[in-house]
Amino acid sequence: MNGQFRAFEVRRNDPQTIAVVGDIDVHSVLLARREGEALLCEMEKACEVDLIDLGQAGSVVMSMLLCWMRLANAKSVELSIVNAPQRFSELCRASGLDRVLFGKRR
Template sequence: MPAAPGVVLEGNTLLVTGEVDALNAPALRRQGEELIETAPGSGLTVDLAGLATASSVLLSLLLCWQRAGVARDLSLSFTGASADLAELARLNGVAAVLPGFKTPGQTAP
């Protein structure tokens, strides 16, 4: 049985876990955007290490969160992306707009 996705805010870290798919992504997106809106400070780390999936649906969700951060002048940095997710971001041309993503042969800033 797939692990239910979740997102929680712990200090300045947004922890994302479980399996994200097309059915649960809209609710997870809204929940993450609400947490981004209330996050303290000017920077937020989005920890992706607990994710069990890598898909274009997930990339879309992360891009939405990135836009939500920009809208409130909050700098988001992504960490813990799996090699599959990082490669998918590179192939889709979005790795450069998701701070912290790295592609094979690169190191994260």
């Protein structure tokens, strides 16, 4: 990003966990999505996306997570999303995506 300040980080915490940290908005979501997809491509059977340190998040984060789910499905990787902040969980529930994002997946 040419030395610009980044308000977010997408990182691998351990062999099966991707952490999303900070604020993701319309200006940063594409980069965050690409970084997460690159990490997801390294996963073999299962991946947990940890949102405990997610800051500002709206519908763009829901879209990003749905893209990650689609990639995981194509790679036969079981993806689970954990530790979503309450406000983000409520937004997902209001949009009807809570079961898709946080429900059990096979």
